Amino acid sequence: MLTGISNVAIAEETQLTILTSNEPPMNFEHQGKITGLITEYVELLRQDTPASEPIKLAPWARVLEAGRTQPNTMIFSTEKSPSRSPNFHWVGPIMAKRWFFLAKHPEDYSFNTLDDYKQVENIGVLRADNRESWLLEQGFDNLYPVNNLEQAYKMLQEKRLDIVLTGDVEHSYMVRYFPEFNNLHGVFDVNVAYSYLAFSKFTCESILQAWQHAFEANKNHPQLQEMKKKWGQHIEQTLVLKDGMFSLAQADSVAIRQPKGK
Structure with missing residues (x-):
């Protein structure tokens, strides 16, 4: 058994697997490249985190299962719910x-x-x-x-x-x-609902801490403002950015009936 190896050293040797699915405009493939508002957000945070593999795209059911079972895996964009909450570590929210x-x-x-x-x-x-x-x-x-x-x-x-x-x-x-x-x-x-970056329960603590720190440190990054403008133009709507989370401006939301209860 090897001893004396720090968690930092292990993290340096362990690359995070990053998976997403086709969900435009947040994440999707265009002309052979994975792109989208949240994909660009993830790429921004990657600059301040340990080495990770290139983002891969797969059907959502497969992505979700990988996030539940594979070590050192992050999936996005993942909506948090009471049933999902215990199965992942969560960084965000990044979108409402x-x-x-x-x-x-x-x-x-x-x-x-x-x-x-x-x-x-x-x-x-x-x-x-x-x-x-x-x-x-x-x-x-x-x-x-x-x-x-x-x-x-x-x-x-x-x-x-x-x-x-x-x-x-x-x-x-x-x-x-x-x-x-x-x-x-x-x-x-x-x-x-609120979307997050979801990390498998078997992800190294040092990797989790690095991504959480990157999220907190970049909430007001100028590139996020550029993404807000760019992707708002893509969908011809006004995007709002608050505390690191994107959402659609209420004025641009579809006018529909509000629920009166169950």
């Missing part, structure tokens, strides 16, 4: 997202309470996504998991889904780059 139900014919789905939506035939959700888990915890049994939002929006257009649970930032991207989706309308405000 407002969830809402989307419909092609809002007059048919403008209900008063969340529970009212349990009566619709099917609700499109992203597979293994926090939104799917959250609705299951609320007692929904009418969910239809899909692999990406573009697929869900197309199925909604084709009337193969009744409604889709989406987020305000993602929706802004979808209607900006797929104008055919502009006839889809928000019908019910569901929840607000």
Whole structure:
């Protein structure tokens, strides 16, 4: 057994694996390069942290499983929830997202309470996504998991889904780059969730401390302001940056019905 090796030395030899999934405009692949608002955020923080492997992109279900089981692994952008919280170490929050139900014919789905939506035939959700888990915890049994939002929006257009649970930032991207989706309308405000950088429970303490320090030290970095402007222009919306966390300005949010309770 080797002795006398410091945690710092071990961290220097241990490279962090960084994984993400296709979730524009936060993280996605474009012309063979992984890019996006949160991808650029991670790249900024990498400059102040120990060596890590290049960011890799995979389906979210696979990314989530790797984060739960593999040592020295960070996954993003990961929404924190009571069920997920014990399984990871968390750095952030880095983004707030407002969830809402989307419909092609809002007059048919403008209900008063969340529970009212349990009566619709099917609700499109992203597979293994926090939104799917959250609705299951609320007692929904009418969910239809899909692999990406573009697929869900197309199925909604084709009337193969009744409604889709989406987020305000993602929706802004979808209607900006797929104008055919502009006839889809928000019908019910569901929840607000916060995204973090999530580290596996088997990650070296020195690596965790370095990333937490980098997050705290860069909350007011000028590059974050540049990212806010750049990606706000990409989705033709106003992004807000406060205490290191991005969100969509309330004035630019989709105007939809507020919940009255369960």
